[in-house]
Amino acid sequence: MLDNKDFDEVLDTALSNGGDFGEIFLERKKVTGISCEANRIERISSGLDVGAGVRVISGGNTYYAYTNDLSLEGLRRVAQKVASAGKKLKGEVIYDMRRPEVRGEQYVEMRPDKVQIDNKVDIVWRANNRARSVDQRIKQVAVGYGDVIQKVFIRNSEGLYVEDERVRTRLVVNSVAVDGGVIQTGYEAAGGFCGFELFAEDFPEELAEKAARRAVSMLYAKNAPTGKMPVVVASEAGGTMVHEACGHGLEADLVQKKLSVYAGKRGEKVASELVTVIDDATLRGKYGSLRYDDEGTPGQKTVLIKDGVLQDYMFDYLRAMNEGRASTGNGRRESYQDRPIPRMTNTYISPGKHDPDTIVKETHRGLLVKKMGGGQVNTTNGDFVFEVAEGYLIENGKVGSLVKGATLTGNGPRVLSIIDMVGNDLGYAIGTCGKDGQGVAVSDAQPTIRIPELVVGGVL
Amino acid sequence: MQEVKIQEIVQEAVEIAQKLGASQSEAFCTESRELSVEIRDQEIDTLKISEDTGLGVRILINDRMGFAFTSDLSSRAVKEAIRTAVNNAKKVSPDSNNFLPAPPDGGYKDYQIYDENIEKTPLRQKVEFAQEVERCSRAFDRRVSITESCAYQDASYKVALANSLGIGAFYKGAFCGSYAQVVAQQDGESQSGFGMQFKRNFRGLDPDALGREAAQKAIRMLGAKDISTQRAAVIFDPYIATNFLGIITPALSAESVQKGKSLLGGKLGQEVASPLVNIIDDGTLKEGLLTAPFDGEGVASQKTVLVAGGTLKSYLHNTYTAAKDGVLSTGNGIRNSFKGTPEVGTTNIYIEPGEVSRERLISEVEKGLYITQVMGMHTANPISGDFSVGVSGLWIEKGEFEQPVRGVTIAGNMIDLLRAIDGVANDLTFFVGQGAPTLRVSSMTISG
Known part of the structure; x- marks a missing residue:
């Protein structure tokens, strides 16, 4: 087994041509999967995936290499690849051992x-x-x-050392x-x-x-109606909408590249004052929770939007470095094969004051969404779409017939700013969020909310 | 790691598995190297170099199949994986259709899928390629001002497979490609455009065409407006047509059919699409990105006609589903990586090109939408075939593009869509392993 001296030697090699930051991320992952279909246990699959990624950041640019070969020789080889690609810059390794304190904890009763x-x-x-x-x-x-x-084992040139x-x-x-x-x-x-x-x-x-x-x-189910109408999204529907309508647009990489409609809007009103949006990695046991992110930064609770005003974005190390500030602990990666990027953890709209039943009662005609499916967003213009897995017509304030085939389309900032009722409940759903080809575990949540106008697409 | 090494590893793994009590066993090992260079504003944003190896073993004990994988190829880890696969096999439900293929009579063909120039080309030249793509996109129009991503990528890989019935096979392949997503801005509005190319050889890539394509797609969306709900003709550009082909491909899998999850189940010999539609899966396609001598379990690759003249001709099979239906495997036991078992999947699948030009298809439309972007495609239901997706594109009035349109949805069922196709253009375009030409549907609901 390799020790810290070996890792520091690898970091030294990675930074031998310079660089602002060097990091090793080592991972050992054991997975079990069981699938049953047609009344048969079809597959049981077990796997061991080991590997390490070496990263150098130099002048804001990222050089990354990984291997499954975890011998000192294998790690040296990838470190050299990263170093030979880097430019001549300063580059030094701090040899102390700094382990940041965690804010969230993992509770596992049965491993x-x-x-x-x-x-x-x-x-x-x-x-x-x-x-x-x-x-x-x-x-x-x-x-x-x-x-x-x-x-995971994370060691970087700033002296950080985390095992998790x-x-x-x-x-x-x-x-x-x-x-x-x-x-x-x-x-x-x-x-x-x-x-x-x-x-x-x-x-x-x-x-x-x-x-x-x-x-x-x-x-x-009948075919969903089409056109613009009020939409009530029940808390049990999960948080796909908050995830797509504003979550992705608040990730600092997209913001810094000016690929987000929320870029440059810190301190500005971007949503109805009923809307507060939070990303919280420290919630107990939620699918997107974490103690440390994949750069060794402790997971935290970050208020993104408070009473409609944009407070902050979600940062990883690189994006935080660009702005001379601290990471918010949102630097995540799917595995050692990927460089970290800003990602959500557990993202939710905070509960408001309205009674969920009243929200439906006060809606004359519209669509009630009880279960959301997948979604997608174009962060550049804020347009998003999500699927309704279970939806009902609302007629005269009452829940009517079940409808199928509905897809909701809207524009993130526009939808957030017109939300006019926020319930006092909160419901979670889990998912695997995909971005830049990397899937990470997340959960999203929201209270029952009403959007006075959204485009519902069905079959005419 | 040497070529001989992964071939030795799979042979040894099979020997160990047989000793541990497997009735049949199989080992699949890959070794790959990848490079990706992302450019932004002519600088390297991210450079990524990888080497990736791993082994997957399937063990059959009394009609029960167990699986395990490891990316640690030390002999201790390999033995542990085999033991785990043996244990897993004992808990799986037995099925007499579980067996492994024997070596093919005629052996395997060589499809020349390895261009050594891809690995040999210096990194500098690859970086310059990506820079050239970005330059060409910016040069197209000065409103193209932001690069969302602009990348060059390549990969070379080696695959070794052995089983206890005597298969011992190996191949290597390589591909390279590039993609660009750029943003055009005007009066506070931002629109993005996308282009991609993936080829079996480095010389086949054209940075100029790629950069211009992405730029043009972004520019033409500037000023996009909403439209009201109506029925009109719809034209899918090749990228969107390929996305829709992706909804129907799971239904062509014999596994979906056997489990009652295919909307094409029980429809062999029946008309399932417009007579203009031919769908082919071809694992032997010249320069195909997914062409290989054999599939993920050692069955020789072949060309399979799935839909001809609108009539369903065949499903896709791996060894298991073929045994269950009493037919031969079509060579579609696909492994996405050493971490998975060979499931029914596609090789190079495409809708055959027609005779008419794209321009002709557009000029014949009185009123309709030319779709160039789609959102939420992954929410389409491959089991029922129902889809409802957000789209944007160009509005056609009297045969000509009139106005960019965004924020609308189209919904329907794949079978209805396939039947309603009234135009197939001659511009078949591949996007990695899937391809389609421009397609036209006479009438669909467009919700705004």
């Missing part, structure tokens, strides 16, 4: 690597069996279980309902920055039942 594979397989069976028992019309069920134990272990566990259920020629699906996913205790009590069954019931009810 997944201490749980027998039979118990994991059992969770999958329980979800499968429950989903299938919900209704005759459920014709197919796919269940996926996954756990990850990721050990992250444990994440998740379960997804996708059910297919068929009636005549109509085929519909229902999807549910749950996961946490936690261990196998995620599956306490009837959790797998409840998740499976929800997914199956949605698939069946969607069989008889």
Whole structure:
């Protein structure tokens, strides 16, 4: 095994041609995946992924190399590659050992690597069996279980030294309902920055039942209306909208490249005063929580928008360095194969004062979104789109019929500024957020909110 | 690491697995090197160099298949992976269709997918290539003022596969490419445009064409307006048509069909698309980015006609789904990396080009939308075929582009869309492993 002396030697090599910052990120990740479909445990996959990435930042430019070869010789080789690409600049390594204090903690009651594979397989069976028992019309069920134990070691030229272990566990259920020629699906996913205790009590069954019931009810959904109308997004719908409508636009890399509609707007009003947006990595057990980000900066709670006024962006080391400030602990990477970039952790709109039922009652006609699917944003102009997995018409303040095929399109700043009701509830959803080809675990949340006007796209 | 090394590793892994009680076993090992250079304002923003190796083993014990992978190739880690795969196999449900392919009678063909110049070209020249792309995009119009990303990328890879039925095979390949996403600004409005090229040889890349394409796409969107909800003709440019092809490809997988998750299930021999539509999967395509001698389990690559004249002719198979249907594998057991098992997937899949020009398709439209950008494509449902996506593009009035349009959605079902295609242009364009020509649909709902 390599020791700190070896790592410092590798850092020295990486900075031998100069550079402002050098870093080694070493990772050892064990994963387990189980999938069940067609009433069979189809696959059990286990894997070990080890590797290291060496990074040099020189004059704001990034040089990055990685390898699976974790011998001193292998690390020296990638360090040399990085060094030979760098320019002549200052470059020095600080040899002290500084371990920043964490603000969040990880609580793991049952480590997944201490749980027998039979118990994991059992969770999958329980979800499968429950989903299938919900209704005759459920014709197919796919269940996926996954756990990850990721050990990271981070050392940089500023003397930072962090070792961390992250444990994440998740379960997804996708059910297919068929009636005549109509085929519909229902999807549910749950996961946490936690261990196998995620599956306490009837959790797998409840998740499976929800997914199956949605698939069946969607069989008889009417086509969604089209055009502009008021939209109420229920808290249980998750936070895809906040993630797309403003989250990405508040990531400092996009802001600094002027690729965000929120660039240069710190201190300005960018949303309705009912809107406060927070990114908080320190929440206990949430899917996007972390103790340290992937640069060794402690995860923190960052107020992005307060009462409609833009407070701050999400920073990683490089973007913070560009502005001579501290990182907000949002420097994340999918693995040792990737350089860190600013990413969200757990992002949410803070609860407001309205009673969720009142919000629906006070909406004459519109769409109620009970479950959101995926989304996407063009941060350059702020246009975003997200899918409605479960939506209902609102007629005369009452929840009416279920509709399918709705996609909502809007413009982030415009939508945030017209939000006119914010509920006193809060609901979370998990996801894997993709950016620059890197997927990271996140969660998003929001209270029930009303947007007076949004474009609903369906079939005419 | 040497070529012989990964070939030895897979042979040894199979031997160990057989000793540990596997009825059949397979080892798949890759070694790859990648380079990417991102340019911004003519400076290197990010340079990334990687080397990546790993091994995946599949173990069959009494009709049960277990899998494990490792990127640590020390003999201790390899043995541990094999032991884990053996243990996993014991917990998986048995299925008599689980087996591994035998070596093909005729052996494997060589498709010349390795251009040594890709690795040999000096880094400096690759950096200059990306700089040239950016220069060309800026030179196109001075309103192109921000580079979102502008990159050169290449990769070379070696693949070794062995199984206990006697397959012991190896190939190496390489590709290179570039992409640019630039932003044009005018009167406080920003619009982005995108271009990409990926080729099997370095000489095939054209920085000028790429830079101009990205710039032109951004410029022409400036001044985009909303439109009201209506039905009109819709034209998909090749990139968007390829995105839509991506929704239908999972339905062509025999695995989806067998699990009742395909909207094309039970439709072999039936009309599923307009007679103008032919869909092909070709793992042997000359200079195809996903061309290879064999698939992820050692079945020789082939060309498979999936849809001909609108009629569904075949599904895509790996060894497992073929056994289940009593047919032969189509060589579509695809592994995305050593970390995964060979699942039914596509090689080079494309909609065949038609006879008419793109200009002709546009000139025939009285009123319609030429779509150049789509958002939320990943939210389309491949099982039901339903999609509802945000789009932007150019409004066509009396056969000519009139006005850029944004913030609208189109929705429908893939089968209806395929049937409604009334024009296929002759401009087939590939985007890595998928390609399509410009397509026209006579009438669709456009919501604004």
